[in-house]
Amino acid sequence: MTETTLLAAYGLLVMLTILLQVLGATRQLSMGYLMSSRDETRTTTGMTARLSRALDNSVVALALFAPAVLLIEIMGRNNSATLLAAQVFLLARIIYVIVYALGVPTIRTLAWLAGYAATAVLYFHAL
Amino acid sequence: MSIELTVLTLAALLQGLQFVLYAVPANREIGPGYTMSARDREPSRALSDRTARLGRAMDNHFEGLILFGIAVGVIQMSGQNTALTAACAWVYLIARILYVPAYAMGLRPHRSIIWIIGFVATMLMLLAALV
Numbered sequence: 001m002t003e004t005t006l007l008a009a010y011g012l013l014v015m016l017t018i019l020l021q022v023l024g025a026t027r028q029l030s031m032g033y034l035m036s037s038r039d040e041t042r043t044t045t046g047m048t049a050r051l052s053r054a055l056d057n058s059v060v061a062l063a064l065f066a067p068a069v070l071l072i073e074i075m076g077r078n079n080s081a082t083l084l085a086a087q088v089f090l091l092a093r094i095i096y097v098i099v100y101a102l103g104v105p106t107i108r109t110l111a112w113l114a115g116y117a118a119t120a121v122l123y124f125h126a127l
Numbered sequence: 128m129s130i131e132l133t134v135l136t137l138a139a140l141l142q143g144l145q146f147v148l149y150a151v152p153a154n155r156e157i158g159p160g161y162t163m164s165a166r167d168r169e170p171s172r173a174l175s176d177r178t179a180r181l182g183r184a185m186d187n188h189f190e191g192l193i194l195f196g197i198a199v200g201v202i203q204m205s206g207q208n209t210a211l212t213a214a215c216a217w218v219y220l221i222a223r224i225l226y227v228p229a230y231a232m233g234l235r236p237h238r239s240i241i242w243i244i245g246f247v248a249t250m251l252m253l254l255a256a257l258v
Contacts, residue, residue, distance in 0.1 A: 004256075012253050015253070
C-alpha cells in the first residue's frame, strides 16, 4: 500500500465510524428523530456518545493527514519513512476508534499521539 | 481539468454559499453585536428553526466535503479516473445541493435519503481507488 492508498483506506475508516455512530444513535434517539430537522437537541450516551467524539476527532485528524499525504505525493517526496509514517497513522487511528468506543483510557491518548506524530513526520518530509 | 476536480471546486463553492445562507439570517436574527463578540455567553435571542437548520446543514457538509475531497484527491493522484468516479462526483454534488433546501424545509425522510446518496457516492469513489 502506498501513502495514497493508506489515505483512501483511512477515508473508509472514517465512513465506517459514521455508520457505527448512526446505528447507535438510531437505537438511542429513534430513526424518527434522526430524520427530522433536529430542532430540539437530543444527545446520545455511552458507546454511541464516545463514537461521536471519536468521529469528531477522526475528522480533524483526516483534515491534517490528507494534505500531508497529497503534498508528499505531488512533491515526489515518498520514501520508506513516509510510507512507515502513513502505516503507523492508519494503525494508530484504527486502534483509537476501537479503544475510544470501548472507553479504554491511556491507550486512546497514546494512539492519538502516535497518529499526531506520524502526521507531523509527513509534514517534515514535505518541507 | 478532470470532471472530478471540477465538481470538487463546485462543491467547495457550495460550502461558501452555504456559509452565506446561514450567516446572513443568523446575523439578522441574533445581531452582529453578538456575532462579532467573543461569544463568551449564549446569544440572548435564539436562532429561528430554519436558520439553525441551515447552520447544521453547513456543519454536515464540512464532514462530507473533507471525505469527498480526499476521494477526489486520491483518484486524481493515482490516475484512476473512470466514468464511474466522474458519475459519483456529480451524484455527490447534486445530492449535497438538494440537501440544503431539504434540511431548511425540514423534509423527512428526504433529507436523510439525500445524505445517504452523497455518502454512498463518496464511498464508491474511495473503494474504486483501492481496487
